[in-house]
Amino acid sequence: MQEVLGIALRLIAFLGEGLRSVAPVIGILLVFQLLVLRQPLENWREIAFGLVLTVVGLVVFLRGLEIGLTPLGESASNALAGRGSLSLVVVFGVALGYGATLAEPALRILAEQVENLTAGALGSTLFVQTVAVGVALGLAVGAARIVLGVETTPFFIPALALALVLTFFAPERYTGLAFDAALATTGPVTVPLAIALGSGLALALDRGDVLIFGFGLVAFAALGPILCVLALGIYLGSPSGG
Structure with a gap:
């Protein structure tokens, strides 16, 4: 009986945490x-039921x-650090970034909206794959930086400068989309994994601070999609890209 009560209390506490997370947004909308x-x-009734599902799902x-x-x-990350292989860390960063991006629910929603608003001119699959490649490259570079110490x-400044330059060449419609993609993909799946990878490598390799x-x-996971979506816009906006 005590065990059941303990489980029930923990469940109530978890639900309370979820409710506190979404309560401000619900309150503002209402x-x-x-x-x-x-x-x-x-x-x-449907709205109330949906809100309950939101809290429980969260x-x-x-x-x-x-x-x-x-x-x-x-x-x-700890196991990778123990191997001491830069190439293996890069491959893992690419795979982790790509897979995590495909699991991001916010990116799927954004991609579907883009496809609908552009009447299929920019398909959701192409958009998601472009963003996923950007995150994969970003995490790979970020992880390699930690291994190299x-x-x-030195990485951020050139990447930000390149993003700024690309905004002058990319069609205007892709500029806002690129930055929205960066925010959509750094969500509840990518962020915890990126933090776990970074802190795990730094601690295991004893990088000091x-x-x-x-x-x-x-940030690397966010910069990658910005660069890739802007590059996609330049390609699609050029005569050879259609």
Whole structure:
């Protein structure tokens, strides 16, 4: 009986955490809908049921990351560091970045919206694959930097400069899309794995200040899609690219 009570209390605590996460957004939407716009809620039962599913799904997802995916990423990072192979770390970064991107729900939503709004001119598959390649390359470069013991700035400045240059050559419609893609892909799947990879490699390789060498992979994962989507825009906007 005590065991069941303990499980129930933990479950309530987890649900409370999930509710606190989404309550501000729900509150703002309801205030504007009911008090500011003075519009009644249509299908309020379905909306209420959907909100309950959102809270439960968020709790389950975050707990799964905490006890499953993140420890697995840290374990793999420690094992990679033990091998001491730069090429293996790069390959792992590419595979992890690519796979994590395909699992990002926000990116799927963005890709479907892009395909609908462009009437299929930019398909969701091409967009997702472009972003996935960008994240894969970003994580590979970021992981290689940790193995080589190089600080972040020498990589960031050229990458940011290149992104700035590409914005002048890419069609305007791809500029905002590139930066939105970077935010959409650095979500609840990619971010924990990137942090686990970076901190795991830095700690296992004894790089000293973990804040210098262990972090920055999320930024690399965001810069990669920006560069790739801008490059895609330049290619598709050119005569040879159609």
